Amino acid sequence: MDIAVQAALILFAGVAFLLIIGAPISISVGVASALAMFSIVDFNNGLLTSAQRMFTGMNSFTLLAIPFFILAGVIMNNGGIAMRLVNCAKVLSGRLPGSLAHTNIVANMMFGSISGSAVAAAAAVGGTMGPLQKKEGYNQEFSAAVNIASAPTGMLIPPSNTLIVYSLVSGGTSIAALFMAGYIPGILWGLGCMLVAFLLAKKYGYKSDDKVSFAIALKVFLDAIPSLLLIVIVIGGIIGGVFTATEGSAIAVVYSLLLSFIYRTIKIKDLPGILLDSAKTTSIVIFLIGVSSIMSWVMAFTNIPGIIADTLLSISDNMFVILLIMNIVLLIVGTFMDPTPAVLIFTPIFLPIATSFGIDPVHFGIMIVFNLSIGTITPPVGPVLFVGTKVAGLRIESVIKPLLPFFLVTVLVLFLITYIPELSLFIPELFNLTGN
Template sequence: MEMTAIVLLVVFFALLVLSVPVSFAIGLATLATMVMSMDMTPAVTTMAQRMAGGLNSFALLAIPFFVLSGQIMGRGGIAKRLIECAMALIGALPGGLALVNVVSCMLFGAISGSAVAATSAIGSFMLPEMKKAGYDENFSAAVTAAASTTGLLIPPSNILIVYAIASGGVSIAALFMAGYLPGILVGLALMVICFIHAKRKGYATSARLPVKVVVEKVLAAVPSLFLIVLVIGGIIGGIFTATEAGAIAVFYSMLLSIGIYREVKWAEFPQLLLKAAETTSIVLLLIAASTAMSWLLSFENIPQTFSQFLLELSDNPIVILLLINLVLIVVGAFLDMTPAVLIFTPIFLPVAMQLGMSPLQFGIMMVLNLSIGLCSPPVGAVLFVTCAIAKTKLERIIKPLLPLYIAMFVVLMLVTYVPWISEVVPNMLGL
């Protein structure tokens, strides 16, 4: 077993160093380890079976639908209306533009279900505006990177669907509801940091808008925000499943972006389909390869051995959960969220459950933890997208990111040790 783990890790990290895409690195490392344990033909056959089996899930059908709806809304003028709504409501507060950035990322991330989409859509508009208002461009980039991850907790969220599959059947509806309060807490924590930073730097505030204008801006954003009500309300009400909700989201986003706002032309739709297919294929390949690696780890009893090691390391639940979080933070800095969830859920979930943590709470804790990795070097996707938009270098935004990291980590600790935060909304709804 020790040799299996060593070969798997060495091949995997060697491939990452050689800049091999993560999905291929996972698949090739798994195959190489299988070949070491069995003949070539059985190894290849087993690998193919496990990859195909990993994709044989009805719940995964929701992912391409939500990806497509996010693509449509990203091009359909949704971001602009959400930003204007947030600006009308809180733009006059100290650090108003930074606060608007956070709120807009939360709202758009929740609608699109993608941190990268939120970074691109909101950052492309907000970063130039913040620069004009005198905000430090590195601080602005840091705020965008951190805030864009909140959409992974606030539903609909593709990564919560992946966790539901990896955990063996946690209710997607319950996970969606469980993500609301932690996601909002992360957003509020980031807003507190922005408020304090703005007061210290003396950034100028925006003029208060007349009530009539505020009402107009809010009403203009209502159709966009209604998507969340439509999707989540339908799932909670038992009207349709998460997969069917994805199809409804596509239909509604098309109606909104093409029919009402008219900012997406029918001629652009094939391009949006192609982009959504490309993104979906990347996600599904990651899922397939990660499922094969997860099976190999389980076959070699590595999760059970590691779980036993953690439980023998300490009998204090606080210490063990802290160790799990620290390991996941390191993992999140090097590995994409999807394979991280699929590979490490079977390892850490049994330990967490033995300590009295529900699968629901653990899922929210894990996604929040790995969200921090999305805006962490060396491979944080959101971080590099933000740097490209802000036209700044990675090393320049690390310092302004640190207070935001601390704020997110504080919320992570609250989610870890206070079950009520994750479970109160699902319990209220009887999920």
């Protein structure tokens, strides 16, 4: 058997087997990649090469943005920011039927865009909105579905750790361009959820809130401005070239910490626990990136991306068909794999095919992250689905049916994003970030 074919079989069969027996994705990728490496070179050189690839993969200034944004998200999740954003969202959406559902969606979009974490948004906003909706007579399964479906918008609306990972693995696609490209798709996702919530609220007879006076609305907005200013400072600084994404992530930590101290929601004694939580999450992400670097080396040696490209192109040379196949594959992959490892594995495979058709790497990055974000709300692995149901105190099976309309709308938006590049590229081109 050809050595490249043998290594490829060991790689994919190893990952599949380890995942089936319940091994964590990082361990599955790392062990299978190392075994494939040993089939290519001898044991000693394999160990040395694997260690070098892991170190090289993690040795990146750009990657420093991830632990800082994670830390900022943990601080905000513990810093009383969620309730202020919920109040602001309530003023913005309170006149719509099913106002509390719309408040949940808007709050998830705002909190997710500040923390960059769909899971954090589902926990913080869902924990706040769930009891309020229950008190107003909302169906609990419906409320949980609204929260779960809208939480991933924060993975697209910047700052987004998944987009930073894509930037790294795609060969240095501009993080500023990717951040700007995420706004319209993320907002479209949220608006799609609001449309479904509106139709279901009319069906169930959920009412809108009473009109809020101008004085109260102004007070709520002013209360939320310090939290929302974080987006302006960090994203504005990155786009304006004042600082890099990594420097912006450090500023986000300092700003969110100062804000939490001002709100008196975090004390000095809370910091060790916050740092430990963020360190645990960071270690998982960075280790994944390291072991995926070994996998990338093996795939490059065995020419797996080229083989897959030739296979896809043998099916069709039509760009629209190829993109459809990619979307279907990624939707399936997203049901059992988290977005970060999926981006690390499939970007090197699919991006060369996409660019051969003239597709902008920024547009493709938004497409792949949007697609895999849908996987966070689908069983069997979806982390947002698990957190959302846990916060609501419900079983996963009870939420699947009310979640289906939201899932269908997000898939529809996915295809709009896929086939209308301007939805992703309009803002980056407006700011001259794409080089076009």
